[in-house]
Amino acid sequence: xxxxxxxxxxxxxxxxxxxxxxxxxxxxxxxxxxxxxxxxxxxxxxxxxxxxxxxxxxxxxxxxxxxxxxxxxxxxxxxxxxxxxxxxxxxxxxxxxxxxxxxxxxxxxxxxxxxxxxxxxxxxxxxxxxxxxxxxxxxxxxxxxxxxxxxxxxxxxxxxxxxxxxxxxxxxxxxxxxxxxxxxxxxxxxxxxxxxxxxxxxxxxxxxxxxxxxxxxxxxxxxxxxxxxxxxxxxxxxxxxxxxxxxxxxxxxxxx
Amino acid sequence: xxxxxxxxxxxxxxxxxxxxxxxxxxxxxxxxxxxxxxxxxxxxxxxxxxxxxxxxxxxxxxxxxxxxxxxxxxxxxxxxxxxxxxxxxxxxxxxxxxxxxxxxxxxxxxxxxxxxxxxxxxxxxxxxxxxxxxxxxxxxxxxxxxxxxxxxxxxxxxxxxxxxxxxxxxxxxxxxxxxxxxxxxxxxxxxxxxxxxxxxxxxxxxxxxxxxxxxxxxxxxxxxxxxxxxxxxxxxxxxxxxxxxxxxxxxxxxxxxxxxxxxxxxxxxxxxxxxxxxxxxxxxxxxxxxxxxxxxxxxxxxxxxxxxxxxxxxxxxxxxxxxxx
Ligand SMILES: Nc1ncnc2c1ncn2[C@@H]1O[C@H](COP(=O)(O)OP(=O)(O)O)[C@@H](O)[C@H]1O
Ligand SMILES: [Mg+2]
Numbered sequence: 153x154x155x156x157x158x159x160x161x162x163x164x165x166x167x168x169x170x171x172x173x174x175x176x177x178x179x180x181x182x183x184x185x186x187x188x189x190x191x192x193x194x195x196x197x198x199x200x201x202x203x204x205x206x207x208x209x210x211x212x213x214x215x216x217x218x219x220x221x222x223x224x225x226x227x228x229x230x231x232x233x234x235x236x237x238x239x240x241x242x243x244x245x246x247x248x249x250x251x252x253x254x255x256x257x258x259x260x261x262x263x264x265x266x267x268x269x270x271x272x273x274x275x276x277x278x279x280x281x282x283x284x285x286x287x288x289x290x291x292x293x294x295x296x297x298x299x300x301x302x303x304x305x306x307x308x309x310x311x312x313x314x315x316x317x318x319x320x321x322x323x324x325x326x327x328x329x330x331x332x333x334x335x336x337x338x339x340x341x342x343x344x345x346x347x348x349x350x351x352x353x354x355x356x357x358x359x360x361x362x363x364x365x366x367x368x369x370x371x372x373x374x375x376x377x378x379x380x381x382x383x384x385x386x387x388x389x390x391x392x393x394x395x396x397x398x399x400x401x402x403x404x405x406x407x408x
Numbered sequence: 409x410x411x412x413x414x415x416x417x418x419x420x421x422x423x424x425x426x427x428x429x430x431x432x433x434x435x436x437x438x439x440x441x442x443x444x445x446x447x448x449x450x451x452x453x454x455x456x457x458x459x460x461x462x463x464x465x466x467x468x469x470x471x472x473x474x475x476x477x478x479x480x481x482x483x484x485x486x487x488x489x490x491x492x493x494x495x496x497x498x499x500x501x502x503x504x505x506x507x508x509x510x511x512x513x514x515x516x517x518x519x520x521x522x523x524x525x526x527x528x529x530x531x532x533x534x535x536x537x538x539x540x541x542x543x544x545x546x547x548x549x550x551x552x553x554x555x556x557x558x559x560x561x562x563x564x565x566x567x568x569x570x571x572x573x574x575x576x577x578x579x580x581x582x583x584x585x586x587x588x589x590x591x592x593x594x595x596x597x598x599x600x601x602x603x604x605x606x607x608x609x610x611x612x613x614x615x616x617x618x619x620x621x622x623x624x625x626x627x628x629x630x631x632x633x634x635x636x637x638x639x640x641x642x643x644x645x646x647x648x649x650x651x652x653x654x655x656x657x658x659x660x661x662x663x664x665x666x667x668x669x670x671x672x673x674x675x676x677x678x679x680x681x682x683x684x685x686x687x688x689x690x691x692x693x694x695x696x697x698x699x700x701x702x703x704x705x706x707x708x709x710x711x712x713x714x715x716x717x718x719x720x721x722x723x724x725x726x727x728x729x730x731x732x733x
Contacts, residue, residue, distance in 0.1 A: 251626070
């Protein structure tokens, strides 16, 4: 029961970005993909979500090649929040979240109770029920990001991929989003796979880290295993020391 | 909702006034009598003189408006309308060329072929490997294809006998003169079918509005949905061109105008609004074009051109300022 990359090779035209990568991301875990800019984090995430086709190798979900699954069926099992989704002009939070129901709705099928319940539940999970009627562009950055997360939660897929969900947020709202995802992961067994930039937050909120460097995979495993000075050197060219986070006990990166 | 009611009321009022006013004005009483008894000047106006003309204007404006809002939504750009991107010119070229060459096929079919050919040409010329086409490029390529089609149309007209050429010239500006009930049946019948096809694709367009990645994540086959919608949009525009010529700027203006007026937030509401606004603009433009100067009947396209060109310039400068081009 997992999302796996098997000998996955990805690239654009003559440029190879990921080479023969093997990964096993078990269901129910919280995984973070880390690495310097341009190393292929988004490329990998997009391939896991079937947004780009592999050059070779495959991605499987519970043993099934995701490219062999019907789009709609896959969308019921796996949701992705891209880095910069587009908001239609003047859309309200409630209308935005409703669009998450797309894979569950038949051709011309009327809106039903299950759809309504899923949206209400998703809005409640991100604490935006009170703001459902407000236009998205009147919200703060943190609230807006929570609205997008509500959209993919309303999709009710058991695997959720997110590309840099915290990048434009201040620290408080970064914590907010990650706490929310962790909560969801604990409460409903949601598998969360995200790309993050903050190493310490990633260490704190993840069961598994996937560390990519300029030349591909550097290490994967739990935060203690992955975050070591020499691996940070390989991946980022960063000289750093590791200490234990005094609050969470997870490894904490201190740049030198 | 209130905006929608206002828009509908405006459309009904415009249709009524357009039937009453013209070279010979009639009163409500005469119109009513004509409607009930089928006799008198009211009946003549309704059956032959202005009835088919106004009904064609409503139909052509509606399909052009819907086509415009489909492309504007699909390409996320208020300038991306079938008249700006050369599709209506392509349809017009096909019609004139077919007439010149004596091809005896139904006009909507010929116009559809021309519109689709122009669209495919624009898509091919602006296609980029591995990257989305920037909107400005698409619009410039479209403008270029449109100009080329217009030039070829002018050339085709030289091949026509002079009486026919004068008609063709008029038609090319967009004209509703001498329409009969066959034109009405064509544009309403095909428009209705294509309208239903569009509303069948509403869910896909709604998902595409969120960007292609999120749409794909929501289970949409993005490429197929895009082609389906673009094809429907081109056919809608072609149906309008087949009965009324390539009336400029209606498709461009209808969507933004109705969005302003109705404030519709749902996509379905915006599409419906653009249908009504396209019809309203066309009926009013035709009314002004034939009633403004006594004794002279201008083609409707002259009027929409007079309103549309400044609108286009304003829109262009605004988009440039906001850096969205
Ligand atoms: N659509 C694309 N076409 C060509 N090259 C791309 C494309 N997207 C990304 N790349 C290249 O692939 C590499 C990895 O990009 P990406 O996965 O976005 O990195 P990251 O998310 O880790 O910053 C970069 O060098 C980038 O320039
Ligand atoms: Mg990235």
